[in-house]
Amino acid sequence: MAAGERECRDYLERHRIPELLHRLAALLLYHRPERPREFLIQALERVKAGKRAEGEYPYLMDEANLVAMFELLDVVGQGHITAAQYREALKTLGLSTEDLQLGDDVNITLDIFKEEVCMNPLSLQAFARRF
Numbered sequence: 001m002a003a004g005e006r007e008c009r010d011y012l013e014r015h016r017i018p019e020l021l022h023r024l025a026a027l028l029l030y031h032r033p034e035r036p037r038e039f040l041i042q043a044l045e046r047v048k049a050g051k052r053a054e055g056e057y058p059y060l061m062d063e064a065n066l067v068a069m070f071e072l073l074d075v076v077g078q079g080h081i082t083a084a085q086y087r088e089a090l091k092t093l094g095l096s097t098e099d100l101q102l103g104d105d106v107n108i109t110l111d112i113f114k115e116e117v118c119m120n121p122l123s124l125q126a127f128a129r130r131f
Helices: 003-014 017-031 036-051 063-073 083-092 110-119 124-130
Strands: 080-082 107-109
Touching: 003 017, 017 036, 063 083, 063 110, 080 083, 083 107, 083 110, 107 110
Parallel strands: none
Antiparallel strands: 080 107
């Protein structure tokens, strides 16, 4: 690899540009707005405002979507889902399960589900908090 190419890659990784672009693309594909450029600008403005604690972070899924997904997984209405169901939900959302350390006997409640999805290292909200 040439020195210039390595320098470019280091720059992108240092500023976490690939991660930002991946999250923005996920938002774009999820919402599919009529005016994608304006949508992306607004998402970046929300990340910036959220970082300054002046506004909300842009969420891939809002709370109603997360509740609906949880209810689909909790088919008998027990108020919790299994660790396996939780892992599958994260994969479905395109979020990482690599660092997830849950035993198979752990039950995930709706509150835990919502918080963990929003704090997942690959979610845009979590990215914005570190940005």
